[in-house]
Amino acid sequence: MADHFKTFLQTAGHLLKIESDERAIKAISFVKELEESSDIQPEILQQAKEQLRKYFEGNLKEFSLNLDADGTDFQKKVWALLYKIPYGKTWTYADMANKLGDPKVIRAAASANGKNPIAIIIPCxxxxxxxxxxxxxxxxxxxxxxxLDLENRVANGVMELF
Structure with a gap:
């Protein structure tokens, strides 16, 4: 089993927990309290922190990180689709189901969306x-x-500090 590492990023009033193995981001979540970070910080964690900082500053619209989320094949299919939603745009759950090729999977797609372990980068x-x-x-x-407000402001060129 690969080693598991974690670090935290405090930005714009939000505290994020970032988890990885040696080569890929495994999870990003909003948390309320700071925990102890891993003694070892693989390069992928530092890259994630830097890219997330730039995202919150309005200077990054596309992430370039290795991702490896644990989930079922269907969940991974949904998460791969989520990754394609353009910055500053939104889709509905019905849009997702239709893009998956079956309008009847709307509830399953919504459930997979809710289980996305990599917040922000996989833009659920x-x-x-x-x-x-x-x-x-x-x-x-x-x-x-x-x-959504941050992305809308950046996409429309209205970036004031908030």
Missing amino acids: HRVIGTNGSLTGYAGGLENKRYL
């Missing part, structure tokens, strides 16, 4: 309800709103 926050509502988000709806 870009999926909204059919009526435009901000539906559930494992990182909390206030964080989902923040991320």
Whole structure:
């Protein structure tokens, strides 16, 4: 079994826990409390922290990191699709199901979306309800709103500090 490493990034009022093995990011999540970071910090953790900092500053729209999320084949298929949602855009759960080739998998796709272990980089926050509502988000709806607002401002060239 590969070693497991973790570090934390505090930015813009958000605390993120970033987890990896030697070669890939395994998880990114919003957390409330700082824990002890790993003594060893692989390069991939440092790259993730730097790219996330740039993202929150509005200076990065596409991440270039090795990702290795643990999940079922279907979940991985959904997460690969999520990764394709363009920066500053949103899809609905129905859009996801249709892009997966079967409108009937909407609930399964929504469930897989909710189990995405790599927040922000696999942009599950870009999926909204059919009526435009901000539906559930494992990182909390206030964080989902923040991320969507940030991306909308950057995409539209309205980047003020907030």
